[in-house]
Amino acid sequence: MSYIFQEHLLLAESIRSNLSLANPEATEKDMLRALEAASCMEFVQDLPDGIDTVLGRSGDTLSVGQQQRLSIARGLVRDAKVVILDEPTDALDPQTEILLVRALRSQADDRLVVVIAHRLSTIRQADKIVFLEEGKVKEVGDHDELMSREDGAYREFVRLQSSSEAT
């Protein structure tokens, strides 16, 4: 089980030790794969000490979006059967988000991935969508199923979301 929080909580240590905290048995290869899946490699490569760079608390090492991606990589390196992502894409720009969701998609074969999300682009890729309201499950199904319900709560949500997003 691996839970990735909305808030990125990294320890002020090296990137490597943040990853091995999550999985002490992770090999260099496992770590690189997780970093790649979370689109971290592009900025990790630019850091002076690469994966051994010690993270500062202030912004001079990583931006919030980069920290967020790193904390996703930390969740992935655990190689857990159940991965929960709590609004993982908040601090990511659209391109990065597409990459991450794609990476999750390709690794989901032998895993259960639970994503809490607002963005439609993320939601639409799910096999099963659970629509919650006031603590109760209103609807369950994939995007196309739920969209086909005339007065469905999910459909209403998507309509609202679309109207406030790009048109």
Added chain:
Amino acid sequence: MVRKFIQKRQVDRTSDTTQKDHTIVSGFKAGAQFDDRIDTAPEISHVESLRIVLRGFKWLKYVKVLFATRWAMRTVMIIPGLFLGWFAKIVIDHVILQVPLVADDVNFPPHMHWLLEILEGREPLNIALILLTIYVVGLVLIGTRAGGTGAGLYGGRDAASNAENAVSGNQGGAWTGSEAGGIWGITEWWVSVRLSQRFINRLRTDLFRRLIRAPMTRIDDQAVGDSLYRTLYDTPMVFTNITETVFSPFFIFVGLGLTFYQLWWTYSEASMLIIGLMALMIPITIFTTIAPSKWIRRMTQNQRAAGAATTNTLEETMNNISAVQSLGAMKTEKERFANRSAHAFWRARIAMFPWLGVGIILEIVGWPLGFYLAWHVTNMVIEGQLTVGDFGALFGMYMGLRGSFQGLGRLWLNVQDQAAAARRVFFFMDLVVDDEEHQPGNKLGPIEAGVQLENVGFKYPNGHEALKDINLELRIGEIVAIVGPTGCGKTSLAYLLPSFLKPTSGRVLVDDHDVMQIDLESLRRQTSYIFQEHLLLSESIRSNLSLANPDATEEDMVKALESASCMEFIEELPDGIDTVLGRSGDTLSVGQQQRLSIARGLVRNAKIMVLDEPTAALDPQTENLLVRSLRSEADDRLVVVIAHRLSTIRQADKIVFLDEGEVKEVGSHEELMSHEDGPYREFVNLQSSTQPA
């Protein structure tokens, strides 16, 4: 050999540092840095250590009266020492050995004459009774003078427990508490505890004041546990240092003077011998204590850095408890803490070695001298020049003198020990605070025009160039959106406005004043920055809002809460606006916390408002409401929004598109969309393709 022995010990001393290029070799040699990223050069010279000692005296001005009272009370306690030895002599010679007391025939210093006149010619039992009466009165007033009054804490376990003792205890050589007992002792103890607490409280507060004014981007690198350790455990050593350098030499020299007076008056012949022996002790003491002082300084430094590292681990783990538990890292973290804690204790043990060495050398030298004196005085007693009671009095005085000389030697070592701790305090006192980089006093009036950036560049100390040659004009009344890919410098650019970051080249002008030339507070008061991470205090909603604006009325608060769409959930909370927020999610969801932190920014009613990805945790409906309410309030304000969502970006009057630290395009949505190959247009197209059509 010593090093080999130390290296064989179990405690792992190499794994506990996160500092690259700073492996801890051994306590005697390398300076340990552990988590220190700002204070990285802890070595100081003898001269610097003296300067640090003198610096602490500045804080005495807050405790003048208490300090003088304490000094006077302590001085009075010299008096019993003038009598006790001579009481012993009377008891031995005239009570036990029953030699008749004749005032003119016995050998006593002048201050004893009044008593001798009372006792002259009396029966031994009578003499004993009178002395006993004086002793009992003394016992009630000043106690036995042995032990004294203190807080009863034990020192020497680690630096933190020593610090607690320095505040309110009487062990481990700290000059708090009293040497006396009885009524006098209790009074003196009270005075002395008040003195140390007031002094240390003032110093702590001053250090804290400096720490919270240090530039945000710099102090962020400082581990919280270390700041805590410095504020709580290093500050008391500054006080101990002062009492050590004022009281110790004063009372040692007064004590020496009085002993010499008594010796000279009573045993002029034997006193020459004692003085000669003491003269021998001086060079030996100086040599033994000067040599290890550098080690002591370094080891104290290491010991304290290790203690702070333990506190850091605790702070970091507890602060990230959800990450630790969700990643199943409890065992790893427990071991990390255990390692560091053990390491800190190991450093405390190692730091005792120089002291032990000095003590042993002084003992080894002291005892032969004592034996020689004993042999010589015994001869004089046999020859009838001195009485048996004289032997006791003389030997007692020799031991007292020897103690004084050793005390003088230790004084220097104590100062070294405390200077290392005081250095840790003064380092952060000296760190340049934000205000001082600007022009305090040169107040900025209400902002009317706006902000202008002229060829602004920003380079981080590690060489990373976050912003390059930026020219922008942001006017009051505008909503400006900063747009660009992750890591392109959006936050760095926004940080320039409240001067969280100072440009490394070019100028930031507010109403045509260079921000570096104006009073920082007058600028910050007119700006409101809402961070990506919502940082609410674990207090009530109301106090979170009044922290941002102490003058806000209930009406202002409700208006801000409404604009940020907080009222709907606050109305459902048991105590409404007075609900106390917990740290965990049981009170508010992350989205609600985010909205509340936006409301907190709004209640400030600032001229410049920066929202750093405010809508990340909001669902689209809420976002629409927020942006609309910002829109309606933007007339006499400059609102800067860092955003990813198109719905937010499109509402801006001006869009600044950043990439790799450079401004690529500036203009309204329509303008920028009309640029055929414009990067903004490309960005919008990408964004739209990820959203439903």
